[in-house]
Amino acid sequence: MIEIKNLEKTYPSKSGDVVALKDINLTVEDGDIYGIIGLSGAGKSTLVRCINLLEKPTSGQILIDGEDLTKVTKNRLLEIRKKVSMIFQHFNLLQQRSVLKNVELAGEIAGDKNPTERAKELLKLVGLEDRLNYYPSQLSGGQQQRVAIARALMSDPKILLCDEATSALDPETTHSILELLKTLNKKLGLTIVIISHQMSVIESICNKVAIIDKSQIVSCGYLKDVFLSPTNEVAKKLIYSGHVNTGIKGEKFVKLMFTGEVDKPIVANVISELKISVSIMYAETKVINDTVCGQVIFRLPSYNEDIKKLTDYLTRENVPFEEVDSDALY
Amino acid sequence: MPFTDILIMIAETVGVTALATLLAYVLGLPCGVLLNVTSKNGLKPCKWLNVTVGLIVNILRSIPCLIIIVLCIPFTRGIFGRGTGEWFTILIPLTVCAFGFVSRMVEQSLAEVPAGEIEAIKSLGATDFQVIIKVLLPEARVSLVTGVAVVAVSILGYTSFAYNIGAGGLISGIYTFYTRHTGDYLGSLLFWVMIVLVVLIVQGIQELGLFIAKKIDKRKVLK
Numbered sequence: 001m002i003e004i005k006n007l008e009k010t011y012p013s014k015s016g017d018v019v020a021l022k023d024i025n026l027t028v029e030d031g032d033i034y035g036i037i038g039l040s041g042a043g044k045s046t047l048v049r050c051i052n053l054l055e056k057p058t059s060g061q062i063l064i065d066g067e068d069l070t071k072v073t074k075n076r077l078l079e080i081r082k083k084v085s086m087i088f089q090h091f092n093l094l095q096q097r098s099v100l101k102n103v104e105l106a107g108e109i110a111g112d113k114n115p116t117e118r119a120k121e122l123l124k125l126v127g128l129e130d131r132l133n134y135y136p137s138q139l140s141g142g143q144q145q146r147v148a149i150a151r152a153l154m155s156d157p158k159i160l161l162c163d164e165a166t167s168a169l170d171p172e173t174t175h176s177i178l179e180l181l182k183t184l185n186k187k188l189g190l191t192i193v194i195i196s197h198q199m200s201v202i203e204s205i206c207n208k209v210a211i212i213d214k215s216q217i218v219s220c221g222y223l224k225d226v227f228l229s230p231t232n233e234v235a236k237k238l239i240y241s242g243h244v245n246t247g248i249k250g251e252k253f254v255k256l257m258f259t260g261e262v263d264k265p266i267v268a269n270v271i272s273e274l275k276i277s278v279s280i281m282y283a284e285t286k287v288i289n290d291t292v293c294g295q296v297i298f299r300l301p302s303y304n305e306d307i308k309k310l311t312d313y314l315t316r317e318n319v320p321f322e323e324v325d326s327d328a329l330y
Numbered sequence: 331m332p333f334t335d336i337l338i339m340i341a342e343t344v345g346v347t348a349l350a351t352l353l354a355y356v357l358g359l360p361c362g363v364l365l366n367v368t369s370k371n372g373l374k375p376c377k378w379l380n381v382t383v384g385l386i387v388n389i390l391r392s393i394p395c396l397i398i399i400v401l402c403i404p405f406t407r408g409i410f411g412r413g414t415g416e417w418f419t420i421l422i423p424l425t426v427c428a429f430g431f432v433s434r435m436v437e438q439s440l441a442e443v444p445a446g447e448i449e450a451i452k453s454l455g456a457t458d459f460q461v462i463i464k465v466l467l468p469e470a471r472v473s474l475v476t477g478v479a480v481v482a483v484s485i486l487g488y489t490s491f492a493y494n495i496g497a498g499g500l501i502s503g504i505y506t507f508y509t510r511h512t513g514d515y516l517g518s519l520l521f522w523v524m525i526v527l528v529v530l531i532v533q534g535i536q537e538l539g540l541f542i543a544k545k546i547d548k549r550k551v552l553k
Contacts, residue, residue: 052453054449054452054453078455078456078457079455080455081452081453081454081455082454082455085453085454086450086453088446088449088450090446092444092446092447092449092450093447093450094447094451094465094468094469095447095469095548095549096468096469096471096472096546096547096548096549097468097548098548105451105454105464106454108464109451109454109455109456109460109464110454110455135548135549137548137549137550148450151450151454152454154454155454155455161453
């Protein structure tokens with residue numbers, strides 16, 4: 001379990017301190033795939049690098065299974081780092097070592113005298129058993145990230161930190177890397193913290209998410225909840241960005257939320273039974289943690305007349321809904 | 331001047347250059363590592379140590395080689411029994427002359443190792459020593475090897491000063507030839523042959539350096 005308490009990070013600069021992280025509180029349970037998402041410069045990379053103390057927090061605590069990393073000795077920190085591995089946006093493989101030697105090195109550091117067998121095993125697990133003697137420059141980005149994952153697994157870690165691990169990859173490769181991470185989470189019980197600026201990455205793999213904006217966590221919790229009812233501007237931007245642009249100002253819309261429990265044709269019924277000819281401003285269905293989650297945003301022809309009818313119906317059918325300001329949609 | 335004399339001069343020049351390069355690296359490599367590791371963005375920033383070592387290196391580099399040779403004479407005498415007149419009497423001053431240069435070259439080569447690679451290995455729980463041995467030096471090896479060639483060529487240039495303390499070698503041989511044939515040295519074939527030999531040795535060192543560097547560089551191999 002990772003507990004982050006009152007974490008702060010400031011960088012000193014000539015024109016005063018620059019705040020990178022402020023008042024961060026976050027708990028990652030064992031087995032979670034926890035996404036941390038934010039726009040560029042929000043501080044998410046700094047946050048993940050504080051978890052293994054590659055960045056030293058200015059104040060606050062980082063507890064891994066109850067042990068405060070900011071208080072342990074240097075040697076103890078090195079031991080803990082073997083249980084908290086990390087992969088990176090640019091893979092960071094040693095360019096002068098073969099694939100096998102790159103992975104073996106992690107074993108050597110972890111104190112394994114004969115790391116070859118385990119390295120081969122892990123390279124097989126990530127699907128690169130036929131590339132053992134290749135060098136990183138001979139591999140594609142996706143393959144390099146697989147080597148980095150094998151390297152990260154050598155010390156048999158409990159936690160894997162992913163710092164924009166798919167941001168340099170094309171969508172297809174991203175998908176395959178995320179599938180691999182999902183498998184590792186299930187197979188090895190690996191707890192994963194994944195940093196990304198892409199909602200699609202978080203959606204396809206995480207069970208929980210924290211949204212970070214201007215150095216602070218603005219919302220966090222189960223992905224389903226955050227996805228269906230984004231409560232703040234950044235969350236909305238991340239979820240609706242590029243999908244909704246109504247150009248309509250000063251109107252009220254109604255958003256319906258589905259979470260896999262509804263199997264009635266609600267939208268059709270609204271039109272045929274209630275005789276409200278709604279316009280659909282936005283609709284999306286996603287599978288989040290094996291549950292179908294959807295949302296539809298309606299524009300009502302005459303809001304004040306129809307809203308009562310609609311909300312009564314939705315309440316009766318047990319469909320969660322909320323009013324949305326048209327200006328708040330991007 | 332008999333043929334064997336030229337062979338001896340070549341052997342002296344190549345031998346003392348090789349030995350001085352080796353010794354300069356024995357001292358300069360650790361010093362360069364220290365400079366890199368203690369620098370502001372290094373593994374273990376330590377300002378006072380970095381500044382102190384940097385200062386010593388800079389002072390050594392600012393003293394002209396000929397002066398270092400003179401300053402080293404008593405020291406060489408203490409070790410070898412004589413301070414001038416034999417090929418090996420220039421070994422220590424050449425090493426001292428190259429030491430500062432080597433330190434800076436090594437420091438520079440290590441600085442070229444991508445910070446991400448170092449960070450990745452640190453994230454695996456590596457000690458600073460492991461990072462130096464497993465990442466910094468091996469990943470910088472191409473740049474280090476080309477550096478050795480550059481250093482060796484400079485040291486070969488410094489062997490000119492062997493003339494001043496009678497330490498032999500090909501370059502001081504050429505100069506001696508000039509002093510004995512001041513009137514017609516430009517018309518002598520032997521004079522030009524010796525110069526060509528020097529050029530060939532320098533080219534040989536450079537090509538060998540490049541060859542090895544290419545051979546050990548795995549960054550741009552394509553199958």
